[in-house]
Amino acid sequence: MKGLLAVAWDIDGTLIDSEPLHHRALLAASTAHGVDLSGDPKDRFVGVHMNDVWTALQPLYPPSLSRERWQTAINRFYCEAASSLEPMPNARRVIETLSGLGVPQICVSNSGRAVVDANIARLGIAPFLAGAISLDDLTNGKPAPEGYLLAAQRLGVPAQAVLAVEDSGTGLAAARAAGLSTAGFVPDGGALPGADRQIRRLDELLDWFA
Structure with a gap:
């Protein structure tokens, strides 16, 4: 070229x-808010914009959970484990x-x-x-x-x-x-x-x- x-x-x-850790962070944040996604395919949201992930999952979460709190929880789980990334x-x-x-x-x-x-x-x-x-x-x-x-x-x-x-x-x-x-x-x-x-x-x- x-x-x-x-x-x-x-x-x-x-x-x-990083995709495995993204998946684990989403599962952990969801579990913390009462939603079990462990049965979902691991690649369900690979390459999917987080706004679209939120749109797909929001009906499952408590009405009090905001988009910002949800994203903050995911980021926290991810960053805490980032040292394990390959x-x-x-x-x-x-x-x-x-x-x-x-x-x-x-x-x-x-x-x-x-x-x-x-x-x-x-x-x-x-x-x-x-x-x-x-x-x-x-x-x-x-x-x-x-x-x-x-x-x-x-x-x-x-x-x-x-x-x-x-x-x-x-x-x-x-x-x-x-x-x-x-x-x-x-x-x-x-x-x-x-x-x-x-x-x-x-x-x-x-x-x-x-």
Whole structure:
């Protein structure tokens, strides 16, 4: 891929194996408010905007539970266990290497600020980033393009020269709508339709910036 000048990273499932903890945090917060979701498929809400998760589950919760209290409870459970998270293979090395090459990088996430900060701290990548955009910074999260448009603006790079690295169709749709180049991260060897390129390992993209 030619003409690339910067990278915009998704976090959950791309840089860090966080989906199991997201699931446990949702279960714990729900149990604390009298709702047992243990029988639900673990992937029921993978890649789903938290506003949509709330809409789906709100009828099950006590009427007194607000959206804000619910999200705060989830974030608390998640952040308390963030030290147990496993980075994806080569994630930190790739980001550090790109930084050494002078490639500006930013993270774009559908998670709230507390979770984004916990993930970045666990990865140890803050010194190599130009910043991180969370759902709290946006009016509309992925699949809307707002986050990636803001990322290109903050990087000071034309959108088409920014490589978005995503592991979900939702994130890929957001990046494409914003006009970014895209790499679909499919470590299991599957496919992410619509991505400009598919990668199984994060270090594959280093060749595009060498």
